[in-house]
Ligand SMILES: Nc1ncnc2c1ncn2[C@@H]1O[C@H](COP(=O)(O)OP(=O)(O)OP(=O)(O)O)[C@@H](O)[C@H]1O
């Protein structure tokens with residue numbers, strides 16, 4: 281589903297991803313861990329199509345298509361979803377209007393009729409349950425005035441609405457209390473299907489108790505320096521990154 | 530132009546003063562003298578530097594000193610976009626009040642609504658008490674000019690303790706085959722503890738050159754509440770000056786909102802005199818301009834008494850080589866303690882050629898006050914754009930959504946739900962490039978070339 285080959289990415293002349301490689305197949309869950317500043321969010325943003333980063337070389341294939349050739353909105357309509365580490369507040373744009381537009385643009389892309397107001401509201405009520413959102417979203421602007429945890433829940437709510445094929449969740453667990461962490465993790469698991477894939481970026485092994493990964497990768501200084509199964513996360517928790525850093529040297 | 534106007538007055542003074550009480554004639558002539566002294570503002574005049582009216586006056590204009598449209602059924606020629614509101618609606622055609630049923634109507638609650646020209650004859654004692662008392666002829670040349678030539682406009686008098694339920698909607702239409710110079714004059718008095726809302730729509734139906742210099746005087750008695758909405762949707766050859774003078778007495782509250790959706794040249798001046806404690810003044814503006822459109826909002830709030838609050842919020846989106854000017858001045862006088870005054874002007878420029886001149890300004894002589902001012906000029910937030918893209922919204926949709934979000938802060942300040950919805954629709958239409966002045970025109974004018982006033986979304 282996702283194949284990244286020898287990817288080199290820089291910003292303002294500073295290289296961040298260095299010959300980065302990964303392959304994610306349908307049905308898999310991958311976890312990416314790594315110290316602050318190692319390039320995790322950069323990777324996520326480049327996959328989603330953020331244009332402030334420069335792709336110097338390499339390729340990203342998504343279901344065989346060249347993702348780098350597609351504008352970010354097209355990637356999204358084709359099923360790529362980024363759960364933001366820092367979700368953006370957009371005052372004046374209501375959650376309802378935002379989601380309805382997003383859903384209908386996606387439907388249009390696949391030649392489907394737009395949802396009626398009633399259909400949409402029904403869908404929204406249904407998907408709110410996935411992450412246990414009680415609040416009425418009707419009068420709320422996108423992320424405005426949401427607490428840190430609510431913003432993260434809102435990301436998974438949007439994922440539930442859009443039903444992506446490839447979801448990249450950038451530190452969706454940070455800022456969540458223990459109960460919310462479970463709710464969010466259960467939400468992600470509930471959205472799991474045999475033909476989609478999830479990449480979770482996290483600092484904490486605890487999340488992986490709930491969202492159990494098939495593979496764990498350690499990103500350090502812009503490249504994957506170690507890959508393994510979920511036991512690798514436990515080992516990291518125990519030994520810290522010094523261990524990896526020493527191994528790399 | 531100045532000499533020409535003075536000459537015009539002298540030649541037509543019989544017509545202009547026909548039927549007016551003596552004090553009105555005296556006021557006109559006093560104003561003419563002031564105009565002789567001061568003339569029209571030019572680009573060296575304070576607050577007019579960026580807005581050149583002289584060049585907009587370099588045309589031959591027709592003046593209408595006689596009402597030719599007394600009883601026309603306006604619905605036949607025009608429906609305003611905010612028309613289906615449940616309002617008491619009056620129409621001004623080419624500067625003259627249209628007598629739909631009668632020149633003056635008195636509502637069961639005692640409110641008088643009608644033609645100012647007629648009111649001068651019927652209610653001279655009310656007119657004398659207020660006319661010219663807020664609009665200081667020494668302040669600007671255009672106010673003196675309007676005062677010299679004023680003949681007709683809307684007159685509203687709300688007695689004490691009356692809440693006028695329906696908003697009064699005044700539709701100002703320019704529809705003449707010649708280039709037209711108009712000087713409407715409105716007078717509105719809201720009695721103690723009374724409440725009134727006025728919606729003022731400006732339209733041009735033809736693409737001839739028109740120059741409209743409006744003065745409105747509004748008097749808010751103790752504890753009255755008044756809201757004034759201006760919706761401007763003018764043609765590509767129209768110049769519109771509106772001068773709103775408001776005098777507030779103790780405990781009164783004021784809302785003004787100027788929504789400029791189209792217009793070649795627009796200058797809105799709002800002058801608020803706060804002459805009592807516990808007044809509240811909320812002044813809003815929204816301008817959405819493109820091509821070579823020019824919009825200027827000038828605000829002056831004079832906190833002449835203590836313990837009042839004023840708040841200004843003006844927002845604009847500019848495309849192409851359009852221009853916007855904002856100059857907001859707040860004066861807090863020496864004894865006006867515990868004043869709160871806020872000013873904010875925010876702009877989004879969609880092109881490198883669009884320009885904003887913004888100058889919020891506070892002049893404070895009291896020491897126990899809370900005041901702030903700010904201005905921003907920027908583009909749409911790239912982080913928000915990316916967030917929307919990442920959910921599948923295309924470039925055009927994402928931009929429209931953000932522009933609408935930016936504008937909605939001003940639209941949301943509209944307190945009447947029906948009006949808010951109607952303006953909201955107009956703003957959305959405008960942002961999609963679908964609002965044209967010809968849409969509503971039922972006239973079959975020859976000059977039906979459709980003006981293209983759409984904000985080009987691809988240039989952000
Ligand atoms: N917009 C930017 N401008 C300049 N440098 C940037 C920008 N974005 C990221 N970087 C740099 O790129 C490097 C990688 O950042 P990135 O956000 O990808 O790290 P991360 O692994 O997600 O870290 P964290 O765990 O703290 O979220 C850092 O050194 C960061 O300073």
Ligand SMILES: [Mg+2]
Nearest residue numbers: 320321322365
């Ligand atoms: Mg990060």
